[in-house]
Amino acid sequence: SSANLDRTSVASNLASVDGGGLFLHQSSANFNNASVASNQASDRGGGLYLGLSSSANFNNASVASNQAKYGGGMTLSSSSASLGCDDRHGARPDIAPGGGYDARAEPFFIRAGNL
Numbered sequence: 449s450s451a452n453l454d455r456t457s458v459a460s461n462l463a464s465v466d467g468g469g470l471f472l473h474q475s476s477a478n479f480n481n482a483s484v485a486s487n488q489a490s491d492r493g494g495g496l497y498l499g500l501s502s503s504a505n506f507n508n509a510s511v512a513s514n515q516a517k518y519g520g521g522m523t524l525s526s527s528s529a530s531l532g533c534d535d536r537h538g539a540r541p542d543i544a545p546g547g548g549y550d551a552r553a554e555p556f557f558i559r560a561g562n563l
Contacts, residue, residue, distance in 0.1 A: 449474075449475045450475060451478070452480070456482045458470055458482070458483070458485075458495075459484075463487075463497075465492075466489050466499075466516075467489055468487035468488045468493065469484045470497070471493070472496070472497065472502040472504070473500055473502060474500050474501050476503045476504070477496075477502075478504075479504065479505065479506045479507065480507050482509045484509070484510070484511045486514065488516065490516070491516065492518045493516055494514030495511045495522055497519075497522075498525065498529065499527060502528075503528045503530075504527075504528075506530065506532060507532050511548075519548075520548065521548045529551075
């Protein structure tokens with residue numbers, strides 16, 4: 449399945465395990481002029497969790513102020529992400545590494561922006 453998020457905000461959500469804002473499993477998402485902010489997950493991917501062949505593309509999108517134990521902003525597990533012209537800030541872990549992203553050797557492309 450796939451989703452296109454245009455001029456949309458995914459904010460202030462809470463997950464008991466993974467993917468506070470969005471949890472993708474064998475799915476894809478395109479974020480255009482969108483934001484993923486102030487979400488929480490108790491384990492991985494405060495903003496987004498991409499698992500098992502999922503992908504996400506960000507254009508003029510922001511992933512900010514999300515929290516998780518691993519990958520405050522996003523966790524990639526057997527998945528990929530492409531980031532362009534976006535801003536990732538304020539994503540932090542509660543106690544573990546990968547404050548912005550927990551990619552674990554997964555494909556991760558940054559075309560422009562700040563990490």
